Structures are given as structure tokens and as C-alpha cells.
Amino acid sequence: MTDLWWFLSRATGIVATILAVAALAWGFFFSSRNTGTRLRPAWWLDLHNWLGGLALVFTAAHLLTVLVDRGSGIGVIQILVPNTAPARTWPMTWGVIATYLFAVVVFTSWPRRRFTKPVWRVLHLTSVVGVVLAGLHAYQAGSDARLLATRIGLLVATAVGTYALGLRLFGSRRRAASR
Amino acid sequence: MTPDPQLAARIEALERSRSSRPAPGPSTGRRRRHAARKSRIAALFLSIVTTGSLSVAFFFMEAGAQSQAAFAALPEPITPGRATSVVVPPVDAARSSRGAGPGRGESLTATPVRVEAFNGRRVDTRFGPLQVQVQVRAGTGELVDVAVVAFPDGDPTSRRINARSLPRLRSEALAAQSSRIDTISGATYTSRGYEASLQSAIDAVRAAGRQGGVAL
Ligand code: HEM
Ligand code: HEM
Numbered sequence: 001m002t003d004l005w006w007f008l009s010r011a012t013g014i015v016a017t018i019l020a021v022a023a024l025a026w027g028f029f030f031s032s033r034n035t036g037t038r039l040r041p042a043w044w045l046d047l048h049n050w051l052g053g054l055a056l057v058f059t060a061a062h063l064l065t066v067l068v069d070r071g072s073g074i075g076v077i078q079i080l081v082p083n084t085a086p087a088r089t090w091p092m093t094w095g096v097i098a099t100y101l102f103a104v105v106v107f108t109s110w111p112r113r114r115f116t117k118p119v120w121r122v123l124h125l126t127s128v129v130g131v132v133l134a135g136l137h138a139y140q141a142g143s144d145a146r147l148l149a150t151r152i153g154l155l156v157a158t159a160v161g162t163y164a165l166g167l168r169l170f171g172s173r174r175r176a177a178s179r
Numbered sequence: 180m181t182p183d184p185q186l187a188a189r190i191e192a193l194e195r196s197r198s199s200r201p202a203p204g205p206s207t208g209r210r211r212r213h214a215a216r217k218s219r220i221a222a223l224f225l226s227i228v229t230t231g232s233l234s235v236a237f238f239f240m241e242a243g244a245q246s247q248a249a250f251a252a253l254p255e256p257i258t259p260g261r262a263t264s265v266v267v268p269p270v271d272a273a274r275s276s277r278g279a280g281p282g283r284g285e286s287l288t289a290t291p292v293r294v295e296a297f298n299g300r301r302v303d304t305r306f307g308p309l310q311v312q313v314q315v316r317a318g319t320g321e322l323v324d325v326a327v328v329a330f331p332d333g334d335p336t337s338r339r340i341n342a343r344s345l346p347r348l349r350s351e352a353l354a355a356q357s358s359r360i361d362t363i364s365g366a367t368y369t370s371r372g373y374e375a376s377l378q379s380a381i382d383a384v385r386a387a388g389r390q391g392g393v394a395l
Contacts, residue, residue: 004234006339011233015226022222037185042214050219054226061230072336087306087336143336147365 005069010143012065014153016058017138020102020131021157023051027127028164032171049109052127056106059099091140094133101130131161252346254314256326259296262317265324266291293317297387298328299380302372307331309372313380320384322356325349325377330369340366348373357381 026048029035035044063079066072078085078092079099085092105127112120135154144150213219257263294314301310310328315321327345331337344366351360358378362370 003238007234007237008230010237011230014233015230018229019222019226033189035188037188040214041188043218044215046213047215047218047222050213050215051222054222058226058230143340143365 005065006072009062009065009069009072012058012062013138013142014144016055016062017134017157019051019055019058020127020134021161023048023055024128024131025160025164026051027124028168032164032168034167034171052102052106052109056102059102063099088141091137095137095141098130098134098137101126101133105130128165250342250345253349254324254326256298256312256328257294257296257314259298259312262293262295264291264293265314292323294323295387296326297380297383299376299378299383301329302375304331304368304372306337306368309369309376311373311376311380313377313384315384322353322381325352341369344369345373352377 026044030041030044030048033041035041066074067076067079073086074092079096082093082096083089105124108115108120108123115123135157138150139145139154142150254265257265293316295317296312296314299311299313301308303309308329309331312326312328313322314324314326316323325348327349330341330345332341344363347363348360348370352358352373358374358381360370360374360377
């Protein structure tokens with residue numbers, strides 16, 4: 001049953017990716033004021049914060065299981081230092097960078113008041129890069145990446161993320177007015 | 180409709196964007212108020228359940244591909260170019276997904292057969308070199324078995340993928356008696372490399388004038 005860790009590492013990786021994409025979508029929905037009337041904006045923001053935190057937690061679980069999985073060929077160094085993985089080097093590098101970005105985004109969001117708004121926002125928006133890199137990592141590194149289901153999943157995730165970004169960029173005149 | 184909820188929502192949003200402190204969320208310090216408490220619990224629950232279900236699904240997906248056993252089922256490569264006696268292992272090709280009749284190798288089960296080996300081309304796949312060897316019945320050229328001389332085994336993930344795909348590719352080749360084999364999902368590069376190397380090995384058999392039983 002040594003493969004248990006391998007299965008868990010794949011499952012946690014997939015769940016972390018879904019959570020990160022959801023956090024991204026909820027963040028953009030909130031900031032573009034595209035939150036509808038059924039649920040209060042506060043609900044969206046609160047769930048966003050939670051989803052973002054959970055994404056980091058599941059990324060941590062992913063790393064832990066990858067580490068314990070004897071077959072992964074990944075050690076502490078490979079997790080912390082980009083471009084040190086023996087195989088699939090670049091895909092792993094995307095994962096490492098994504099992990100750092102998520103950590104920055106989550107840990108700057110708790111003591112948010114310590115940052116000025118523009119600084120915080122720039123830091124926070126690096127999460128978009130993080131989500132893209134995580135998706136690339138999953139696509140290039142995963143054992144399941146070549147399965148049709150995975151490809152469809154990644155496509156749906158990309159569509160959701162792009163839609164949310166589109167709303168934020170172009171979707172809301174009211175937002176400008178409400179400032 | 181009582182008071183306009185949309186307006187209320189806008190006002191709330193406006194207030195939040197004006198205030199220097201974000202209203203909800205962990206950063207509110209002592210006064211923690213989670214507007215999405217139930218949804219938070221639901222999200223956590225769903226995440227854990229999904230992780231569990233996926234792991235179970237992976238368990239069933241990988242069952243039967245227990246790495247070492249899978250490689251052990253593959254025949255050993257033999258020295259090419261001279262007839263060697265081998266005992267052909269039971270061929271499961273007949274029970275392959277194609278539902279083809281008994282494979283040609285089937286009747287040879289457990290009987291020593293004199294075979295000749297022909298190596299295919301060494302194909303560079305994205306993850307490393309792949310080279311197969313066909314073992315054909317001496318004289319007739321009938322495809323008896325396919326061994327693997329080299330495959331990408333430089334990293335654990337490749338080894339796992341190959342443990343799953345190489346035995347299946349062998350079964351398919353034997354069932355088809357040719358290099359016309361289906362790509363195995365999740366092992367596209369291996370499948371293509373295998374197919375290319377196998378075809379070149381079959382070409383070598385042909386060039387040596389042993390095309391008899393091999394349906395090309
Ligand atoms: C993987 C984790 C996360 C991702 C991908 C993410 C992504 C985003 C995005 C894309 C926005 C919209 C920003 C904009 O349009 O200007 C946003 C807004 C926001 N996020 Fe996150 N976020 C994450 C984690 C967190 C966490 C953990 C918290 C707090 C604990 C948080 C708090 C906020 C807040 C308060 C806003 C609203 C900013 C505003 O509109 O003024 N985020 N997030
Ligand atoms: C230090 C950073 C990371 C390392 C070393 C790492 C390592 C790995 C490894 C070794 C695999 C291959 C597992 C396999 O399929 O055999 C993998 C797959 C995967 N990782 Fe990561 N990862 C990292 C960060 C991340 C992050 C931040 C995410 C997403 C939020 C993520 C999501 C995934 C996904 C979705 C897969 C595909 C799983 C599958 O195909 O079933 N990884 N990772």
C-alpha cells in the first residue's frame with residue numbers, strides 16, 4: 001500500500017487546484033461587484049478568504065504527500081528550490097513558484113492592514129500568476145494530465161478563471177461609479 | 180419586494196471599499212464574524228470528500244499495475260540474429276479488449292519454441308528512449324512475443340506509467356500481429372514510441388525475408 005501516498009498526492013493536488021481557481025473566481029466576483037442579490041457581498045468575500053486559505057492548506061497536504069511518496073523523487077530541496085527536480089524539472093518549478101505565491105498571498109491577507117492598499121493589491125494579484133502556474137504544473141506534471149477528464153477539468157477551470165477576470169476587467173461600469 | 184436588496188448590497192459594498200478596515204474575514208481581529216459560515220463548512224467537507232473519493236478512484240485505476248509484477252510479466256530480450264529456444268508465457272492477447280479470437284501465440288503456450296529476435300529502432304520519446312524487440316518463430320516469422328529492450332525509466336513517474344502501459348501494449352501487438360495498436364490513455368508518448376519501434380522491428384523481420392506469418 002505504499003502507493004497510497006501517491007494517490008493522495010494526486011487527489012490533494014487536484015483539490016488544491018480547484019480551490020485556488022474558486023478563490024480566484026470569488027475574488028474577482030467580489031471586486032467587480034458581480035455578486036448578485038441573493039447573497040451579500042460579505043458572503044462572497046468571506047468564502048473567498050476561506051477558499052484561499054484552504055487552497056494553501058491543500059497545497060501543503062499535496063507537498064507533504066509528495067514528500068512521503070517514495071516514488072515521487074521529490075525531497076525537501078526540490079520543494080523549496082525551483083529547478084532542482086530530477087525529472088519533469090520545469091513543471092515542478094511551476095509548482096514551486098505557485099506554492100510561494102500562494103503563501104505570500106495568504107500570509108499577507110491576514111495582517112492586511114500593515115500594507116498600503118496598492119502594495120497589498122499588487123501582492124494579492126500575484127495569486128493570478130500562481131493559479132496559472134499551478135494549472136500548468138498540473139497539466140505538465142500530473143499522471144492524469146493526459147486523461148480526457150483531466151483535460152476537460154482544466155479547460156473548465158480556465159474558462160471559469162477567464163470569465164471572472166473578464167468581469168473584473170470589462171464587466172462592471174457600476175464599479176467605477178461606486179468608487 | 181420590500182426594501183431593494185440590490186441597493187442594500189451596493190451600499191454595503193461601498194461602505195466596505197471606503198473603510199480602511201475590511202469588514203469580514205480573519206483580519207477583523209477579536210470580532211470574528213463569518214458571513215459564509217455554512218458555506219465554509221460545506222467547502223471544507225467537499226474538499227475532504229473529493230480528496231478521499233479521488234484517492235479511491237486512483238486505487239482502482241492503478242490496480243493490476245503493481246509495478247514490479249507488471250515488469251516481471253514482460254519477456255526478457257534475447258540476443259538478436261540467432262535462433263533461440265524460449266518458453267512462451269501464456270498470452271493474454273486473446274482476452275484483450277479487441278475481443279479478437281485466440282492470438283497466434285496462444286497455441287504455443289508452455290511449449291518451447293525456437294524464435295529469432297529482431298530489434299526495433301531506438302525511438303527517442305519525450306521522456307527517454309524506447310526500443311522493442313520482436314521475437315518471431317524461426318522460419319515462419321510469426322510474431323510470438325514482444326520484449327522491451329529500453330524504456331524511459333529515469334524517473335519514478337515514468338516507471339509507473341510504463342509499468343501500466345508496456346504489458347498492455349504487448350498484448351495489443353500480439354492480438355493485432357502488427358504495429359497497428361491503440362494509444363493507451365495516459366501513456367501517449369510511450370504508445371507512439373512503442374508503435375514506431377515495433378514497426379521498424381517488423382520491417383527488419385521482413386527485410387530478413389521472414390515475413391511468413393506476420394500480417395503487416
Ligand atoms: C489562493 C488564494 C487566493 C487567491 C487566488 C485570491 C485571489 C483574489 C483575487 C483575484 C481578488 C480580486 C482582486 C482584484 O480584482 O483587485 C481577490 C480579492 C480579495 N482577496 Fe483574495 N485571493 C486568495 C486568498 C485570499 C485570502 C486568504 C484572503 C484573506 C484572508 C483574501 C482576501 C481578499 C480580499 C479582502 C479581497 C478584496 C480586495 C478588494 O476588492 O479590495 N484573499 N483575491
Ligand atoms: C513545491 C511545489 C510542488 C511540488 C514539488 C509538486 C509535486 C508534484 C508531483 C511530483 C506531482 C506528480 C504526481 C503524479 O501524478 O504522479 C504533482 C502533480 C500535481 N500537482 Fe503538484 N507540486 C507542487 C505544487 C503544486 C501546487 C501549488 C498545486 C496546485 C495548487 C499542485 C497541483 C498538482 C496537481 C493538480 C497535480 C496533478 C495530479 C494528477 O495528475 O493526478 N501542485 N505535483
